[in-house]
Amino acid sequence: MPNQKQFDTTLQSIRNIDCKLFVLDYDYTILDEISGKTESISLSVNAESDIRRTANINIALKDDSRQTNSNIFYWQVGNPYWFDKYIQIYVAIQDVQTQEYVWVNEGIYMVNSPTISYDATSNSLSFEAVDLMSKMTGLRNGQLEGMTYTIPVGSSITGAIKTLLIEQGFDKYIVFDPPYNYVPQEINIDVGGTAYDLLCQLRDINSNWEMFFDVDGVFHFQQIPSGKVIIDPESGEEGEPTPVVDQTVWDKLNVSYNLDTNFEDVKNYVEVLGKVHEPNEYGTATIEGGSLDLKLANPTASYINNEWIVGIPVIATEGAIEPEALSTPITNITIHDVSSRFIFEIELVTPIIAANEYYCVKLTFNDTKCTACEYLGALQPRAIAFENNPESPFYVGTSTQYESAYGNVVDFASENEDYIVEFSPAVVGNNMMLNLSPWCTATDFNAASVGTTWKFKLNVESLSQYIITMSIIMGGSVNTYSIRNMANERISLDYAQDYLLIATKISTTTLQFNVMYYPMPASVLPMSTTSVLNLPKFNKQVRVVCAGDEYDNIYSDALAEQRARYEIYLRSRLHDNIQIVSAPIYWLEVNNIIEYNLPNNNSGESDLWLIKSINTDVSPNGTQSISATRYYPLYADISMASLRMSYDAVPE
Secondary structure: OHHHHHHHHOOOOOOEEEEEEEOOOOOEEEEEEOEEEEEEEEEEOOEEEEEEEEEEEEEOOOOOOHHHOOOOOOOOOOOOOOOOOOOEEEEEEOOOOOOOOOEEEEEEEEEEEEEEOOOOOEOOOOOOOOOOHHHHHOOOOOOOOOOOEEOOOOOOOHHHHHHOOOOOOOOEEOOOOOOOOOOOEEEOOOOOOOOHHHHHHHHOOOOOOEEEOOOOOOOOEEOOOOEEEEEEEOOOOEOOOOOOEOOHHHHHEEEEEEEEEEOOOOOOEEEEEOOOOOOOOEEEEEEEOOOEEOOOOHHHHHHOOEEEEEEEOOHHHHHHOHHHHOOOEEEEEEEEEEOOOOOEEEEEEEEEOOOEEEEEEEEEEEEOOEEEEEEEEEOOOOOEEEOEEEEEEEOOOOOOOEOOOOEEEEEEEEOOOOOOOOOEEEOOOOOEEEOOOOOOHHHHHHHOOOOOOOEEEEOOOOOOOEOEEEEEEOOOOOEEEEEOOOOOOOOOEOOOEEEEEEEEOOOOOOOOEEEEEEEOHHOOOOEEEEEEOOOOOOOOOEEEEEHHHHHOOOOOHHHHHHHHHHHHHHHOOOOOOHHHOOOOOOOOOOOOOOOOOOOOOOOOOOEEEEEEEEEEOOOOOOEEEEEEOOOOOOOOOOOOOOEOOOOOOOOO
């Protein structure tokens, strides 16, 4: 945020501009000042580039004693402006009342391609400048020592980043811990590689993280900002951001704007597929009561000092697993070798609930002891994300029609309130008890024609475990059913949410019961879920499948889910782009939220934008070009209110 003087001088109608350039050593100590009259300076800041800041500078050197030495401004050994120095740029606007110049730091740079031009009428210095990331890329430095450089599997990501920074001479950094703060597989950089190559691989383990140097030369590793404000860190509740520039500023500075909307890139349904695992072996699975026992094919001694990926066949037809065992979500895996020697036990954060699927775990052995076990998920990591917030302009909708095997069509929509009654059923273990007798009596049933449907809303806010069976009382008798969706697939009610129970008369003596997810307003949706098997079919779906290339780096369902969340954020939000041309605001930064109200805005609410790039011409009549995307207070990695995830039985 700017200080008051910086803000006030920005709004002046009269602008006297000055700049100064300091020469710094690698310890950021000021060695000298390059003084002169600015002939031209252009500054560029790009939030989507690792080399975030670049500049092109041309100044007329002052006629002082230093110019008697014709070599002082040549970039050579012994001069203060040799290539082992930094340049820091400051730009100022003169306060018309106090005559004081109010300075703004525009960053610390490496000098590239310097040129001195001198003749009888002019003496000027020009050069390109790139921020300190160039010291990591090989442009100026960053080449790694030795033939190869290795970061072992299991290493801390933040620890590896800090080590690399210190090795490259940087001890000023702000490094946050990402959600997955470990190296999943060994990273190797061959001869000729750079520190930047390593940093990129470390960053890309988490899909929505960035790295850059700020104006003070401090390295940052952090989640890409969305502009949103978190009011309550525990709940993730969001508040409206305060824009750093509001409409009153633009009314004084604005020159023009241009708005582009790219519908082609808008997607509201994202499916992410990682690389298919090739297990070292397939174990034998036995399931009982939600616990899976995995037996390996080899004795423990066979895995000495190794990483081992084991496939888990959760397949009823394999013979070892009874179909009934698959009705209970698997929450625990115990691993033994062929001689029944215990190896490892792991509790699953995301239960396995789909049958007829192969999963896998990764085992790490130190000598003959298993020191780590990671559940990877499906044989091909996958995740699905879609926009399901009715308040979003990219809402996919939840209305659909399901046709049963008996030819009866059941309408289902989020706005459908034609259920008979709302239940708060009793839950015992993995069983739900419902008494429908008052609303579907024997008399009502006998009088109804085949195909008649009764709908009941199930309030299961207190649900804390998976529900796999439902006991229904009708006409004094109790009948127990496995819970099925409209496709007649066995499912589980797996989180505290409301559902719609649909009872259909299919014969003169039989009712069929199906359960559907009942969407509610975003404000009451659960904060997270990773496995909802009974999602409705979408009628406004614009799908994209992300697979191959960079997505082959995704090695687990958890990372696939993270990437799907990030992709839905990018593809369903960053489509409205505005370019604003105005008088320069020198203290403006990328990823700032600004207010800019379009002329056709009749909503009564401000148009908010997230700045992605800034290009500035530093001169008395210079302008600034700002590129920004429309701000939406929805960011899936923080709030799951606008996102539903499903791995199996997803809508087509």
